Amino acid sequence: MKMHIKALAVAAMTAVASLAATAAPLDTLAGPLNWKVQGTTSEYSPVQYGANTPTTIKESTWGIGEVTTIVNSNGDAAWASGLGGDYLYFMLYGMADLSVVPVVSGFNIYNVGCTGGLGCDGKIHLDIYRMSSPISGILLKDPDDRTAFNAFNGLTNAAGASLYLGLELVPGKVAVDDLSTVGIDERDATLFQNANANTLPTTGAGTFFADATSGSAKAQWNSNGFALPGGLFADFDGNFTLKPNFAASGGACPTNSLPDQCFLGLINDPVQSNAIPEPGSLALFGLALAAFGVIRRRDNKK
Numbered sequence: 001m002k003m004h005i006k007a008l009a010v011a012a013m014t015a016v017a018s019l020a021a022t023a024a025p026l027d028t029l030a031g032p033l034n035w036k037v038q039g040t041t042s043e044y045s046p047v048q049y050g051a052n053t054p055t056t057i058k059e060s061t062w063g064i065g066e067v068t069t070i071v072n073s074n075g076d077a078a079w080a081s082g083l084g085g086d087y088l089y090f091m092l093y094g095m096a097d098l099s100v101v102p103v104v105s106g107f108n109i110y111n112v113g114c115t116g117g118l119g120c121d122g123k124i125h126l127d128i129y130r131m132s133s134p135i136s137g138i139l140l141k142d143p144d145d146r147t148a149f150n151a152f153n154g155l156t157n158a159a160g161a162s163l164y165l166g167l168e169l170v171p172g173k174v175a176v177d178d179l180s181t182v183g184i185d186e187r188d189a190t191l192f193q194n195a196n197a198n199t200l201p202t203t204g205a206g207t208f209f210a211d212a213t214s215g216s217a218k219a220q221w222n223s224n225g226f227a228l229p230g231g232l233f234a235d236f237d238g239n240f241t242l243k244p245n246f247a248a249s250g251g252a253c254p255t256n257s258l259p260d261q262c263f264l265g266l267i268n269d270p271v272q273s274n275a276i277p278e279p280g281s282l283a284l285f286g287l288a289l290a291a292f293g294v295i296r297r298r299d300n301k302k
Helices: 002-022 279-300
Strands: 031-042 061-072 077-080 087-103 106-113 125-131 146-148 162-170 191-195 204-214 236-243 265-268 270-275
Touching: 031 087
Parallel strands: none
Antiparallel strands: 031 061, 031 265, 031 270, 061 077, 061 087, 087 106, 087 125, 106 191, 125 162, 162 204, 191 204, 204 236, 236 265, 236 270
């Protein structure tokens, strides 16, 4: 019997190794990871989709971009755009201003999900799409290519594109209410920014927490890796910088670009996360551990 158990353990470990060797690199990511993103933001989308008009969109900002690399917490590369034939692109939408407060450094901008407009559901969304081919000139895309509240022509409808991960931003970054805004509690904000101006183009930084709520990789990234106030947890801890999307700043736009010709915000910097192994890997690894446990117990009985 002992030989059968040992054979089972070996088979399980072999299966784990085989799965890791054949799975796409994206699907094998696990542990603390930092996502490097680059994208562009716009004050609003001037496109009229469906019965919507710019006056009923109700968003203050939205954008698109790409995930360029995912690295381990020690800085070692874990995945890069194109590795394994995969590319990741994102769309940020549903953002509205809760309050904009003048401060010495410029403005503190507190954002929440938009309400009252077509598609607005009170949440800020960050949808990440998996594709088998790259999108050319992502930093030069026209806002008019947006076709719906959660859709962008050439991204969400691209051949072979699928929703890899849907994120919803959650409160937790703002711990103190700003008493200068009567009737508004800044602790409700799901995105915080400090910028030198309250309209684009501007420079500054922002931060947010987010939960994995949908997409084919939801289980892989739904790790509750970051503690929030009140005993809650988030899956992602995002931090980003903001600067004009001009060539002189590392962007793609000529310095005389207009908002309807090119996005005017350039965002980057890591988004932290904790991935867990895909369910198949966990099951096989657990089987191997169980088998070794049985062997050890039998050996102890000798």
